[in-house]
Amino acid sequence: MKDKLDKLVYEKVRRELEAQTRRHFIKQCATGMGSLALGSLYLGCGFPKKKEEKQTGFSERDLNPLATMAPPFAPKVKNVIFLHMAGAPSQLEMFDYKPELLKLHDQDCPQSLLEGKKFAFIRGTPKLLGPQANFRQVGEAGNWVSDNLPHFKQVIDEVAFLKAVHTDQFNHGPAQLLMHTGSPRLGRPSLGSWVTYGLGSENQNLPGFVVLTSGGKVPSAGKSVWGSGFLPSVYQGVQCRSQGDPVLYIEDPKGMSRDLKKSTIDAINTINKAEYATYADPEILARINQYEMAYRMQIAVPEVMNINNEPAHIKELYGIVPGKESFANNCLLARKLVEQGVRFVQLYDWGWDAHGTAKETSVDIGLQGKCQEIDRPMSALLLDLKQRGLLEETLVVWGGEFGRTPMQENREGKTQSYKGRDHHGDAFTMWMAGGGIRKGASHGRTDDIGFSGVDGRVSVYDVNATILHLLGFDHEQFTFQFQGRPFRLTDVEGEVIHEILA
């Protein structure tokens, strides 16, 4: 019975595809999310092509919107792990070494730099603040890194730095939205949603786009940074939690055994099949599929989220803290998830907003603490991916929504009790590692105090264009028709940063 039905759906979709030009498709994407919501309509929306076109794969995508799709161009990587330091880490205490700034410490910031600039909290004339960390050149490429990140020195040659990223947003919420959705306002799909929409997922028992948070808070822009915007909600990020159910409602109710759940789903699907015989609506077939997948997810998700079974040396490598929400746990989970074929893993670590209003938010003591929390895990993540051969097919991206000022913050015109820096979008550091990345590269340079990029400036759009490029997309061609026009992640901007590509 089921085979017949599948065949039927497959043939229908194939005929439709053949009958219609691509233009029709693009239009359909904007229109017919109604009766035949899932599957065939999506195929024409972006430009990704289906793997094994015109073979049985069609019915698979028809029934399952996360079915794997091949990108239009040869990809360098299959998966992405994006490590976002929410609140904006200080590049001046981590990667962007500025000896001149040290010399100018405590001097008034030149007026010429301040003219026409807006800061979130700095008012009047602030003083320059020298780097609050020691730097050294390490690795074969001789890139600079501060002593705040001792473990990272071991993997620095895997990484390509972008030293002069810039953004035009200087508040957390809008800047995070810009970084992850290509617009500072709400309503656009996130990077992870675009990628899962375009590529589906390799693992059908796990969500294709997983979000993990640490630091006690979600990022400022809230769940919109992993929202699906105008893309179907099936492509939104699924937040997997360290406490409570890892995915909401994944646990069976108390007293409901696995066997009984299996029987329940069998009964539901038996009846739904009878329903299909009457109504001939492929959505019913899709639902049958989703219930089966839900059952499998109930096993697969808790399994992958359980890090206790990892061998001791791996636990030690990352420095995990079992039973707690931590960046270390999330890095290990990220590795496990991409290993299982999850397409996009987004980590948010909150607590980088070093204004210097308290000890915890100072760029010396506070930042050292935050660096300690991420140094070992993120280095372990690169090592672990590498030793498993996964780094070649995975892209790891690290960064914040903007950087921090070379000036000491003087909130409301007052001197602060701790050393802090204000939000700064003119120049900040990000790095990428993994397949297709030129190892040890460092692109872009800031001026002597790290205020602005003087060479190799790249925008947030460029970063996104590069990520899509590595996944096999042309960011200008990868669009979705909505409200009468094609939308893309990079809006009308973005250029691939070839300087960091291998």
Next chain:
Amino acid sequence: MKKKALTGILALVLVAMGILLWWMLPASEKVDFSTQIKPILNNKCISCHGGVKKNAGFSLLFEEEAFAATKSGKPAIVRGNASKSELIRRLHEDDPELRMPYQKPKLSEEEIDLLTQWIDQGAEWGEHWAYTLPEEVPVPQPSQEAGFLPNTNSFVQNDIDPFILARLEEHQLAPNNEAAPNILARRLALDLTGLPPEQSLFDRFSSGKLSYEKYIDSLLARSSYGEKWASWWLDLARYADTKGYERDAGRSMWQYRDWVIRALNDDLPFDQFTLQQLAGDLLPDPTIDQLIATAFHRNTMNNDEGGTEDEEFRTASVMDRVNTTFEVWQSTTMGCVQCHSHPYDPFKHKEYYKLMAFFNNTRDEDTWNEDPNLYFYNSSENAKVERVKKWVATYGTPELASQYANFLTFKEPVYQAHLSENFVNGELADTKWLALWDDGSCNLNNIQTHGATALYLHYRSRINGTTMTIKQDNAEGEVLANFTINKTDGNIIRKIPFKKVTGKVHLYIEANNDQIPPETSTSAITWFAFLPDLPGKRQSGYHAIERDFLELLNVKASTLPIMVENPSYMKRTTQLFERGNWLLKTDTVHPKTPGVLNSWQETWPTDRMGLAQWMVDKKNPLTARTLVNRVWHQLFGRGLVATIEDMGTQSDPPSHPALLDWLALRFMNEHAWSLKSLIKEIVLSGTYRQASISTPNLFEKDPENKWYARAPRLRLSAEQIRDQALAISGILSTKKYGPGVMPPQPEGVWQTVYNNEQWVESKGEDKHRRAIYTYLKRTSPYPSFLTFDAGSREVCTVRRTVTNTPLQALVTLNDPVYLEAAYHLAKSVHGKETQLAISEAYEKAIYKKITPQKLAALQDLYNTSFARFENDEKTVKEFLVFEEQASATLAALTTVTNAIMNLDEFLNKT
């Protein structure tokens, strides 16, 4: 030889085909611009020649551009002469550098022929159908032939059906049979009230005691109708219970939600519904309800994040209002026009800002307190309000009376603290409050004091003994006020004596307090206000009125953000933003509606009220079409124009253009903008009454159900799925209105930065209210609704994309709310013979008799489940936490009802 013969035959065939083509496309037949030419231009040309890009100085967006001289000095289209038209020449060009479309495939012969004919025929420019008025169309007469199609005679129930039938015929499709009464009963109840029908009503209808029409009337009369359709409108209105952005703090908006529900239930005509929401505050002597309606456009987000500039986010809100207004009423995406002229539609860059000028003069300024707010007084306070109003009316001018009445109603106009500048020893604390330190000062410029002898100051302070001095212009200026600020109990509004000055003045504000450490705020000031003096100073009773007024200002009333227009002396000018960047302002513009749409009547005021009148003018081609199209979409899951967001030139052509126009005109004229009448007419149609049963063959012929040879089969909305589960298990609360409720949700879902608000689980019946009353936090909406495709309401949502995911299965299988509902359903049939109990539970949920096959499947499940729970009291107790008398039979039955509530037929409207 053979080859030659073949060539000959081929030539003959080609000639024959040519003749056939010529015959099919006679040169005399007039080419239609909208349907034949515009689509080619839009798809093949306009991305380089129109809107953003005008390569070679040539654009095909507007008529005057298309025929203007290009960079070469000559026009590309010569009317009446295709052979002299560069456009045509370039289509035939062989040189790839010259051939158009550049680096794209050549146009097809048919396309080139069409363009050639069009130019030869005079290149008449036409308007897109959506920008011309709906045409009076006769109801089609079914052809003779149609009468012979099966079901046709019983199919036609009203004037909608012949329109549908005509297209069915064209596609050689026959309508389906009418659905069974039980199916129709459930479908109608879900569509009209969002709930399954109550048993008694269902019985009366399905037994024939209540006619189809009376059943509809009965449903439309229920208040659950408003609760259902409000979900649709609130998506458009981007209604939420929080402000959005980083802090996403709570806001008190629920009075607006309740207004929508009431307005729908009262069937407030759609033109009034429109006027009140867009410009209720500009109606003469607006009622409280009309002011509440204006909260529609206060659903824009508000950014409280420290360090943000209020003007930036005020501007963002104003732009959102332009975009939302056009999405909601005009099916038009104005967002594109922010930065450049519309790439496809005839809207110009400047026209966006002319529209923005309508919205750019409201008092709201993205302040943390969301001013202006409507204040809701209790009855004793209202009595005081009336006393004050009467006093001012008696001793003052009518204008003064309205100024005082307004100030009590919404406390405007005020000068917000963020207008202060030139700080010395002071700051705008958290970019919100004016905070001066010892020896601090700042300026507040261009202030209209109305010659008042008092200043109203909204502030709080934790410190005693600060002297504040307000001088004219600067530190050396005349002292206008001198007063002491002491500790306050939270925010207060105080009346402070002020020296009379005339005209607009610059204020210089000083604070002194040498008892406090440096850099300590003396107070936090929210706003300054000046009202002309209270009249009747010499009359007895003056002091009591003065006291009443001040007391009223300090009442802790509940509030609602509303729209209030700037007084003349606070008017902003509107400027064009270069590339949509609010910091790059260029030409000044004045309010004006886009040229391509209906013309402006001189009698309309050039403000939001005028704009609203223009919108509901019967000459507006888009308002009624948009509305009927979206109501149709609500009922059929597909619009007559499938792109319900957009009726522009890139939209789908209407599947039934005549029906769309007929319905639009009927909605305005016969139905006098009554939404209930429109809905009733549609559901009375034979089209709506069809069965949704299909066959693979029919499905294949019309997979999207574009021609309506069957009723649609649609998944219920997030709200309906929850409400239905609670309703059929008998635990749904019927309580209406009031602040958002917080039904149980998993721990730890809310984690917002800089915000200590908590999800405090509601108690009693508030746990089981209709979904529309659930508190909606933008950055963290109720998780199970999100899973079923409800949005976060940050921006206007015209369409919820329906998905089908495993996470949805997890909700209805495992969410404790659904388990609780399953338990209550099981309990209602528990104790009966098993098969009977299962059959009854199924029937209660699905409104159908169970088939033997389905019963067998559920009986199997029951047996398996019973075997599992039997002799395992502990597990039974764990499973049925709601029940003291837990038993294995009840547990087994609950497993079965849980399965029933996960059936596709339960989750769908059939």
